[in-house]
Amino acid sequence: MGGPGGSFAEPDDLLVLGGEPGQGLAAEVGELRDCLLRCGQPFPELAVLERAEGPGPTAWRPVMPDDPRWLERCYDDESLVTQIAGTIVPRDVRGEIMRSPTSSRTLPSLVVRMLEDLQVDDGHKVQEIGTGYSTGLLCAARLGEDLVTSKEVDQDVAASAAVALGACGYFPELVVGDGLVGHPESAPYDRTIATCAVRDLPYAWVEQTKPGGLILATLCGWMYASELARLTVGKDGVAPGRFLGGRVAFMLARPHLPPDLGTLPDLDDADEQPTEIGADVLDDWSTRFVAQLAAPRAQRVSLELGGRTEHVLLGVDAGAWAALAQDDRGAWTVRQGGPARLRDDVAEHIA
Numbered sequence: 001m002g003g004p005g006g007s008f009a010e011p012d013d014l015l016v017l018g019g020e021p022g023q024g025l026a027a028e029v030g031e032l033r034d035c036l037l038r039c040g041q042p043f044p045e046l047a048v049l050e051r052a053e054g055p056g057p058t059a060w061r062p063v064m065p066d067d068p069r070w071l072e073r074c075y076d077d078e079s080l081v082t083q084i085a086g087t088i089v090p091r092d093v094r095g096e097i098m099r100s101p102t103s104s105r106t107l108p109s110l111v112v113r114m115l116e117d118l119q120v121d122d123g124h125k126v127q128e129i130g131t132g133y134s135t136g137l138l139c140a141a142r143l144g145e146d147l148v149t150s151k152e153v154d155q156d157v158a159a160s161a162a163v164a165l166g167a168c169g170y171f172p173e174l175v176v177g178d179g180l181v182g183h184p185e186s187a188p189y190d191r192t193i194a195t196c197a198v199r200d201l202p203y204a205w206v207e208q209t210k211p212g213g214l215i216l217a218t219l220c221g222w223m224y225a226s227e228l229a230r231l232t233v234g235k236d237g238v239a240p241g242r243f244l245g246g247r248v249a250f251m252l253a254r255p256h257l258p259p260d261l262g263t264l265p266d267l268d269d270a271d272e273q274p275t276e277i278g279a280d281v282l283d284d285w286s287t288r289f290v291a292q293l294a295a296p297r298a299q300r301v302s303l304e305l306g307g308r309t310e311h312v313l314l315g316v317d318a319g320a321w322a323a324l325a326q327d328d329r330g331a332w333t334v335r336q337g338g339p340a341r342l343r344d345d346v347a348e349h350i351a
């Protein structure tokens with residue numbers, strides 16, 4: 001996950017953030033950042049999963065509250081996983097697990113950066129998508145819980161977040177459901193912020209944010225290059241904006257996750273052609289971001305086949321594919337199949 005790294009100070013230094021609502025976040029941001037950098041988060045998660053170092057695919061191992069390292073880990077400026085594969089929580093894991101995270105405690109310094117980017121001020125009403133640590137920070141950031149609505153798609157995550165927030169004395173409006181439709185019942189909002197990424201911005205967020213209000217969300221495609229965007233809602237229902245930089249990454253909103261890969265195509269079922277553009281151009285974040293616009297439903301997979309690495313772009317639903325590989329001399333070749341020419345579409349956009 002994006003944002004600067006580094007560790008926070010000893011947990012003993014914990015300060016409880018907060019204060020009276022309505023004292024003005026804008027004026028407090030500097031103080032808030034200082035407090036966070038010195039003291040960490042306003043509340044620790046009940047238990048977390050940390051990345052297990054080692055070669056191979058990413059593995060996660062639990063750090064439970066009875067672990068002597070637990071409190072310190074909770075206060076590290078690191079993204080800590082709280083749920084895996086949609087149902088597995090830290091207490092379910094013995095040893096290590098290698099499935100994808102589905103909920104996490106966002107990197108604390110990233111949440112602070114996003115609160116700055118959101119330009120929240122006295123009396124602003126905020127809609128948040130994805131509930132947890134960031135919700136606590138919104139409440140702590142002098143907004144006051146009455147002005148915060150947070151919607152979380154996962155019932156279990158929502159329940160444990162509600163417990164953790166309540167234990168800290170925060171009782172914002174918490175809603176369980178798909179945040180992509182927002183929460184019109186409490187609209188309009190001055191600000192909408194998403195702590196999961198989206199492939200395209202739901203128009204419901206524009207409709208539910210006041211004219212002049214801001215929307216802050218990370219846009220991400222299926223090649224996993226993403227960027228934080230800030231949009232200003234206009235009176236005409238249009239919300240222009242710009243990317244803010246920093247290669248901010250969040251897990252995708254669940255309805256925006258890519259489909260399973262299914263059965264792979266027969267990569268020998270097409271002629272091999274030389275290509276000037278190799279698969280390595282997609283190692284670059286910005287190039288990949290643009291490539292996603294050219295082939296928005298393509299996923300990227302690498303396979304070891306016949307003694308060489310095949311870099312495959314795969315549009316599962318339409319059945320389009322492009323496989324790039326290097327020959328013995330290091331020159332790139334491409335084979336393409338299905339109804340679209342994925343490599344050609346990408347090459348045209350990134351040229």
Ligand SMILES: C[S@@+](CC[C@H](N)C(=O)[O-])C[C@H]1O[C@@H](n2cnc3c(N)ncnc32)[C@H](O)[C@@H]1O
Nearest residue numbers: 103105106130131132133134153179195253254
């Ligand atoms: C990176 S976590 C952030 C959690 C929390 N905001 C925090 O900062 O600790 C992303 C969260 O978004 C939630 N999420 C994913 N898709 C969602 C959706 N469509 N609506 C609401 N929440 C969603 C996930 O379940 C997960 O808890």
